[in-house]
Amino acid sequence: MSTESQSGPRVYLETYGCQMNIADSQTVNAVLRRAGYSSAERPEDADVILLNTCAIREHAEERVLGRLSDLARLKSRRPELKLGLLGCMAQHNRATLVEKASYLDLVAGPDSYRRLPEMLRNASFDPAVDVRLDRGETYADITPDHDGSIRAYVTAMRGCDKFCTFCVVPYVRGRERSIAPDDLLREIRELAARGVKEIVLLGQTVNAYRHGASDFGALLRMVARVDGVERIRFTSPHPSDINDSLIDAMTTEPKVQPYLHLPVQSGSDRILAAMDRGYTVAEYCSLVERLRRAIPALALSTDIIVGFHGEDDSDFRATLSLVAEIGYDSAFTFKYSVRENTRAHKLGDSVSDEEKGRRLSELIALQEKISLDRNLTNIGQLFKVLVEGPARRGNAMLAGKTPQFKTAVFPAVEGIRVGATIAVRVESATAHSLICSLVA
Ligand code: 5AD
Numbered sequence: 001m002s003t004e005s006q007s008g009p010r011v012y013l014e015t016y017g018c019q020m021n022i023a024d025s026q027t028v029n030a031v032l033r034r035a036g037y038s039s040a041e042r043p044e045d046a047d048v049i050l051l052n053t054c055a056i057r058e059h060a061e062e063r064v065l066g067r068l069s070d071l072a073r074l075k076s077r078r079p080e081l082k083l084g085l086l087g088c089m090a091q092h093n094r095a096t097l098v099e100k101a102s103y104l105d106l107v108a109g110p111d112s113y114r115r116l117p118e119m120l121r122n123a124s125f126d127p128a129v130d131v132r133l134d135r136g137e138t139y140a141d142i143t144p145d146h147d148g149s150i151r152a153y154v155t156a157m158r159g160c161d162k163f164c165t166f167c168v169v170p171y172v173r174g175r176e177r178s179i180a181p182d183d184l185l186r187e188i189r190e191l192a193a194r195g196v197k198e199i200v201l202l203g204q205t206v207n208a209y210r211h212g213a214s215d216f217g218a219l220l221r222m223v224a225r226v227d228g229v230e231r232i233r234f235t236s237p238h239p240s241d242i243n244d245s246l247i248d249a250m251t252t253e254p255k256v257q258p259y260l261h262l263p264v265q266s267g268s269d270r271i272l273a274a275m276d277r278g279y280t281v282a283e284y285c286s287l288v289e290r291l292r293r294a295i296p297a298l299a300l301s302t303d304i305i306v307g308f309h310g311e312d313d314s315d316f317r318a319t320l321s322l323v324a325e326i327g328y329d330s331a332f333t334f335k336y337s338v339r340e341n342t343r344a345h346k347l348g349d350s351v352s353d354e355e356k357g358r359r360l361s362e363l364i365a366l367q368e369k370i371s372l373d374r375n376l377t378n379i380g381q382l383f384k385v386l387v388e389g390p391a392r393r394g395n396a397m398l399a400g401k402t403p404q405f406k407t408a409v410f411p412a413v414e415g416i417r418v419g420a421t422i423a424v425r426v427e428s429a430t431a432h433s434l435i436c437s438l439v440a
């Protein structure tokens with residue numbers, strides 16, 4: 001949101017959870033800016049405080065509840081301050097939230113952001129609550145406020161129809177809907193004109209994208225035609241929705257980067273069936289084989305849940321072997337968290353928290369070793385890196401991503417601009433980054 005016009009009421013917006021939420025917050029900022037609001041950098045300076053939240057695991061919700069009670073203290077000093085909860089947690093806890101957090105003025109689910117200005121006007125004695133899910137809402141006409149970086153996240157589809165038994169997303173984000181290619185291309189052209197070099201197409205199952213005759217592969221080819229866009233990525237594809245059209249776009253469009261985040265969740269067929277993921281371990285492995293054959297430079301990451309209900313030691317060992325067999329470049333790993341409303345809720349939670357913790361540590365240790373080994377094989381190789389800015393480690397280093405979405409750090413030499421693509425050589429590696437020199 002613009003910080004230039006300091007006229008209207010000031011909003012402080014904090015975002016939790018996935019990239020979809022980061023993108024949604026940019027839509028929220030655009031809606032509020034249009035309605036005359038400006039943004040506040042700190043909660044202390046705001047007239048309205050909004051938290052855009054995640055409900056995927058209990059831990060995510062606990063963090064937000066803790067933060068909310070901190071912010072409620074500000075409100076007790078300034079009763080006119082409005083406090084609102086947005087997003088998945090608002091949707092998930094709609095029945096109990098206003099009771100649990102009586103200081104909330106506003107509760108809005110992911111399909112209600114268009115109505116925020118009206119809700120803020122009405123939130124007075126009673127909180128304004130809008131948690132209707134709307135199969136038609138795509139916010140296609142609202143251009144999100146971009147944060148000015150060289151990478152932009154663009155929501156291509158919303159919602160999810162997969163209903164994996166552990167997952168709350170279909171209940172809080174509603175049914176799958178894709179945004180028309182024309183609307184997406186208009187937004188992407190505007191972003192490119194403002195200096196964005198990398199577009200990341202988003203969707204809970206982004207490759208389930210379909211609009212008219214266009215599937216996801218067709219969308220990738222259209223985005224690749226946009227001048228100024230240099231790199232295209234997308235997240236997260238579902239293994240069951242990978243088709244020839246998508247693989248073809250990845251092999252024939254040089255702008256589409258050789259990286260896939262391909263959530264597997266478990267390496268045990270029994271658990272995959274209980275999760276209703278729609279594939280077996282063998283099917284997943286042959287998909288990976290097909291992808292690697294088509295795209296030799298491909299890097300792969302994944303999501304894995306440990307301790308799903310009924311997961312015994314042999315199931316967990318199967319996950320470890322799959323991880324070793326595939327050799328992921330990186331993995332996001334989670335302890336299973338039972339979520340209300342999901343199909344697995346009624347099954348129970350057979351693995352203790354200690355055992356989940358033990359399995360998680362073992363899995364993380366294995367993946368760290370694999371990530372390091374894979375990164376070490378990059379030593380001596382050349383990569384093109386899109387320069388993003390100062391490296392986190394500081395000391396005169398810059399950072400950017402390789403095509404495989406690995407973090408490369410390299411010396412900050414004069415004349416290297418953010419947004420430029422440069423060539424680097426990998427000199428050494430950790431499990432999480434490639435330390436590089438510049439190639440003339
Ligand atoms: N418990 C733990 N992890 C979960 N995820 C989704 N639902 C749950 C849950 N109930 C993980 C999955 C998904 C990622 C975004 O979050 O691995 O891919």
Ligand code: SF4
Nearest residue numbers: 160162163164167169
């Ligand atoms: Fe959740 Fe499964 Fe949909 Fe992913 S595909 S958002 S895990 S229900």
